[in-house]
Each structure stands twice: as C-alpha cells, then as structure tokens.
Amino acid sequence: MKIERLIGIIFYLINRECVTTNELAQKFEVSRRTILRDIDTLTLAGIPIYSELGVNGGYIINKDFKVDEKIIDSNNKEYILLALNSLRTVYGNKKIIETYEKMKHLYNDVNINALPDVDFSVVTESPQIIRCVDLINKATKEHRTIKFIYTNSAGHTKKVFLNPLHTYYRWYSWYVFGYDTSKNDYRMFKVVRMKNISLTKELFQTKDNIADLLSDFEKRRNQTNITVTLSYKQEIDTLVNEYFKGKIVETVNDCFIREIEIKENDFMTFSILLGLCDKVKILSPQKYKEKVLTHIRKIKKNFT
Numbered sequence: 001m002k003i004e005r006l007i008g009i010i011f012y013l014i015n016r017e018c019v020t021t022n023e024l025a026q027k028f029e030v031s032r033r034t035i036l037r038d039i040d041t042l043t044l045a046g047i048p049i050y051s052e053l054g055v056n057g058g059y060i061i062n063k064d065f066k067v068d069e070k071i072i073d074s075n076n077k078e079y080i081l082l083a084l085n086s087l088r089t090v091y092g093n094k095k096i097i098e099t100y101e102k103m104k105h106l107y108n109d110v111n112i113n114a115l116p117d118v119d120f121s122v123v124t125e126s127p128q129i130i131r132c133v134d135l136i137n138k139a140t141k142e143h144r145t146i147k148f149i150y151t152n153s154a155g156h157t158k159k160v161f162l163n164p165l166h167t168y169y170r171w172y173s174w175y176v177f178g179y180d181t182s183k184n185d186y187r188m189f190k191v192v193r194m195k196n197i198s199l200t201k202e203l204f205q206t207k208d209n210i211a212d213l214l215s216d217f218e219k220r221r222n223q224t225n226i227t228v229t230l231s232y233k234q235e236i237d238t239l240v241n242e243y244f245k246g247k248i249v250e251t252v253n254d255c256f257i258r259e260i261e262i263k264e265n266d267f268m269t270f271s272i273l274l275g276l277c278d279k280v281k282i283l284s285p286q287k288y289k290e291k292v293l294t295h296i297r298k299i300k301k302n303f304t
Contacts, residue, residue: 005030006038010047013061017209020058132191133167133174135199140164145181145202149195153267162189163204166214177214179204186217221263228273229283230258236279243272257283264288270295 005028012027013019024035039059043049048062139146146164151157163179165186174191232240234254246260262269273282274292282289
C-alpha cells in the first residue's frame with residue numbers, strides 16, 4: 001500500500017506545479033506526518049522533490065524527471081487502452097486514433113477483447129465540431145486568445161474573446177472553459193453554439209492551477225442547484241433512477257416520493273423531466289412546476 005502511495009505521490013507532483021502537504025494528505029487519505037515521511041523516503045531514493053517556502057509554497061518535482069515505463073503494471077495498461085479507446089469513439093481525431101494503435105502495439109500483452117467496451121460513437125459530435133475542438137486545443141497549447149460569436153440557450157448572440165484553458169466532454173457535448181476578457185471572469189461555453197472561431201495574435205499566461213479554477217467554477221455553478229420533489233409509481237423506479245439519483249424520502253400507497261438535486265436552468269435535465277411527465281409528477285418547488293407546465297402549454301399551442 002505504501003509503495004502504491006509513493007508512486008501515486010510522484011505522478012501527482014509530476015502533473016502539478018506546486019502541491020502542499022495538506023493537499024497530499026487529503027488526496028491520499030493519510031496524515032500530514034505520513035506525507036512528510038513519504039517525501040523524505042522519495043528524496044532519499046533520489047527523486048528530485050524540492051520544497052518551496054511562502055504563502056504559495058509546497059512541494060515541486062523537477063520538470064526533467066521521467067518515470068521508468070516499467071512502473072506501469074498490467075492494470076494501468078488496461079485503463080490506458082480503455083481510456084484511449086473511449087476517447088477515440090467520441091473524438092475522432094487522427095492523432096488519438098494513431099496513439100491508440102501505437103499503445104495497443106506497445107501493450108500487446110493486454111487482452112483487448114477482455115476490456116469493457118465503452119462506445120460513445122452514437123452521440124459523437126459532427127466533424128465540424130471536432131475541427132472546432134482541435135482549433136481550441138491548438139489555441140490552448142499555444143496560449144493564444146480566441147474570438148468567436150456565441151449564441152446562448154435563450155437565443156442571445158454576442159462576440160467573445162476567450163483565453164481557453166481546458167476543453168472537456170459532458171452530457172454528449174464539448175465545452176471550453178477559459179477566461180472571458182470582456183467579463184474579467186472565468187466562463188464555460190458550449191462548442192456547438194460557437195461560430196466563426198479564430199485564433200488571434202494575442203498571447204496570454206496563467207499561473208493558476210486549471211483543475212482548481214475549474215473546481216471553483218463548478219462550485220459556484222452548483223450554488224444555483226435546487227431540490228425537486230417527484231412522485232411516481234414504484235414500477236418505474238428503475239427508469240427514474242437511471243436519470244436522477246437523489247433519494248426516496250417517502251412511500252405513499254404504491255408511489256415513491258423522491259428528492260433530486262438539479263441545476264435550475266439546465267436544459268438537458270429539464271428536457272428529461274419533460275419527457276417523463278406522462279409518468280412522473282413534480283410536487284415542488286412550485287416555481288419549477290409552473291415552468292414545466294408553461295412549456296407544456298406552449299407545446300400544445302404549437303401543435304394545434
């Protein structure tokens with residue numbers, strides 16, 4: 001267990017600029033004293049780990065340090081191939097496909113057929129969107145500001161200048177996270193709603209940890225979460241549980257009362273709830289219930 005933790009600490013440091021003792025202790029679920037002993041062990045073993053003092057201090061590993069490939073065991077290889085194959089189905093980038101084929105050859109001792117098959121190809125974005133993601137990734141690597149026209153879910157259009165920091169795939173769509181120079185704040189944009197994307201000559205720098213920035217952004221977004229109470233027949237619990245985890249708080253006759261937490265203005269969640277409205281009742285909050293009813297009336301009017 002200690003060996004696995006020591007290896008984990010090495011990789012954690014390699015992938016970050018500077019890490020505190022508290023962060024390592026929390027990550028590996030051990031005490032600060034244990035982390036201090038682990039750092040001493042790694043240093044004595046010749047791992048180039050340095051400590052930096054000050055408010056923003058912590059542990060840093062030499063950027064030139066390379067890990068011997070022998071440290072990767074069979075389980076690691078399986079997960080690497082599984083991750084690459086999954087990414088290949090959703091992001092048909094030529095380099096990803098080439099990388100997958102190379103790694104499959106290097107790790108030829110792994111039984112490919114025994115790996116789980118995670119196929120996102122049925123929800124893969126169009127080639128045009130993939131090209132946009134490639135362009136954004138290029139800007140991210142080169143630290144170049146991008147500009148584009150963005151249309152939000154309400155149909156409002158604006159011009160955006162963004163310092164792109166990270167792209168990721170969620171809810172069957174690609175998103176880019178970055179610093180909106182006109183808002184002087186971090187924002188997230190759905191790539192499919194971005195038009196006329198181009199790279200500017202403007203360069204940007206960021207010293208902050210992107211994972212931390214994204215985590216803080218998500219926490220702020222989650223402050224808009226609301227609790228919705230649903231009522232439905234027990235026999236469709238599997239269907240409801242497939243989309244909404246939450247918890248069952250009461251059973252009334254043959255019905256379950258379930259509380260779920262959702263983002264108030266999330267279109268995908270709203271659409272799923274709307275699709276289940278012939279089987280599920282929204283009990284509260286009244287404001288969200290009225291929102292769904294208003295949408296149903298608009299649908300009815302549109303079809304008459």
